[in-house]
Amino acid sequence: SxxxxxxxxxxxxxxxxxxxxxxxxEGTSNPNLYWYRQAAGRGLQLLFYSVxxxxxxxxxxxxxxxxxxxxxxxxLSSKKLLLSDSGFYLCAWSVxxxxxQYFGPGTRxxxx
Amino acid sequence: xxxxxQSLFLSVREGDSSVINCTYTDSSSTYLYWYKQxxxxxxxxxxxxxxxxxxxxxxxxxVLLNKKDxxxxxxxxxxxxxxxxxxxCASTSGNTPLVFGKxxxxxxxx
Numbered sequence: 607s608x609x610x611x612x613x614x615x616x617x618x619x620x621x622x623x624x625x626x627x628x629x630x631x632e633g634t635s636n637p638n639l640y641w642y643r644q645a646a647g648r649g650l651q652l653l654f655y656s657v658x659x660x661x662x663x664x665x666x667x668x669x670x671x672x673x674x675x676x677x678x679x680x681x682l683s684s685k686k687l688l689l690s691d692s693g694f695y696l697c698a699w700s701v702x703x704x705x706x707q708y709f710g711p712g713t714r715x716x717x718x
Numbered sequence: 719x720x721x722x723x724q725s726l727f728l729s730v731r732e733g734d735s736s737v738i739n740c741t742y743t744d745s746s747s748t749y750l751y752w753y754k755q756x757x758x759x760x761x762x763x764x765x766x767x768x769x770x771x772x773x774x775x776x777x778x779x780x781v782l783l784n785k786k787d788x789x790x791x792x793x794x795x796x797x798x799x800x801x802x803x804x805x806x807c808a809s810t811s812g813n814t815p816l817v818f819g820k821x822x823x824x825x826x827x828x
Binding site: 640648649650652655696698705706707708709710711712714 | 726748749751753758759760761762763766804806810812815816818820821
């Protein structure tokens with residue numbers, strides 16, 4: 607069966623520091639991968655999605671970037687965090703050619 | 719682009735039925751989804767319905783789709799305190815990633 611992991615689970619970072627959040631999927635090949643941010647426990651904002659290694663689509667221009675160095679690994683990064691980057695970051699995957707998304711447990715990021 | 723709307727809050731008594739409503743704008747939507755999010759957790763897929771169906775039932779969950787009015791509902795029978803969560807409606811036309819509503823926070827009163 608397929609599983610999706612995110613780490614860390616929680617993170618507290620100072621303004622201006624770098625960020626790296628990791629998402630990995632097990633039990634499937636060539637998945638679509640997605641990064642979302644959820645602010646204040648409401649509403650999902652799609653940040654990036656990827657249909658293959660090195661293929662990243664950015665939905666919202668901002669202080670973040672994404673990379674997919676391996677088939678089942680998706681990384682969210684920032685060079686310098688802003689206060690507004692605080693939120694709950696969710697990774698999701700779907701089977702290629704289908705739309706049903708399965709979510710990871712999330713990472714709670716607090717920028718102070 | 720596609721827009722998905724939901725009411726933000728719903729409060730029901732334990733044992734009653736809950737009905738969470740959702741409207742969407744894209745008439746070419748092919749699949750419509752319901753996800754559940756418990757506090758501090760990721761989203762859990764509850765159920766989904768294909769656009770050529772009117773109803774889908776899965777144990778205590780009933781999904782109704784009115785394609786003419788672009789209206790989707792989720793009915794939870796015999797609502798329990800463990801059903802307290804945020805429920806997200808989402809749609810897709812197959813060409814773009816899922817579009818989510820802002821979520822309905824269901825509070826179950828014992």
